[in-house]
Amino acid sequence: MSELLPHEIGFLERAVSRGETENTQASIDMTSAIDDPNSWHDNAAYDEVIGRMTLIDARYAPVLRILREAEVIEYPDMDEEAVAIGSLVNIELNTDPLWLVLVGQSQEGVEDYQRQWRTISEDELFVITSSSPLGSAVLHRKTGETSSYTINGQQMSLKVKSIDQKW
Numbered sequence: 001m002s003e004l005l006p007h008e009i010g011f012l013e014r015a016v017s018r019g020e021t022e023n024t025q026a027s028i029d030m031t032s033a034i035d036d037p038n039s040w041h042d043n044a045a046y047d048e049v050i051g052r053m054t055l056i057d058a059r060y061a062p063v064l065r066i067l068r069e070a071e072v073i074e075y076p077d078m079d080e081e082a083v084a085i086g087s088l089v090n091i092e093l094n095t096d097p098l099w100l101v102l103v104g105q106s107q108e109g110v111e112d113y114q115r116q117w118r119t120i121s122e123d124e125l126f127v128i129t130s131s132s133p134l135g136s137a138v139l140h141r142k143t144g145e146t147s148s149y150t151i152n153g154q155q156m157s158l159k160v161k162s163i164d165q166k167w
Contacts, residue, residue, distance in 0.1 A: 005086070084140075087102050094157055
């Protein structure tokens, strides 16, 4: 069972809605393919729609499973000045600037974060889980604090430059 925050559930529900919209369009296309009087034999349009519907179902089945099994947890009491799940964080990683958003266990919603980000910046945004090495190193840090972590045997250092909880 996954523990998900309310905004992560929202991301998953929007993904399911997109899948339902795709399936609705595929159903319309299916009706057109079936009603085509010239396609009584070897109906390529019908076969294409069946293939598309199979792919749609395969793509959204894991999302539906996560939603069925998820436990919604409340936002933890947190220090408003520290990095938390959902924070937009600007860090210096081994002297290189980097923008990231910290998410919980689910990577669902990455596109939503990146779409929102593109409305305010042209810089690249990295969406990372709080359990990743970088996520663990930055979680609960405050502006100006430094931390380090090891990945693939390489020591990495970071400094929190800014935190935005309400972006």
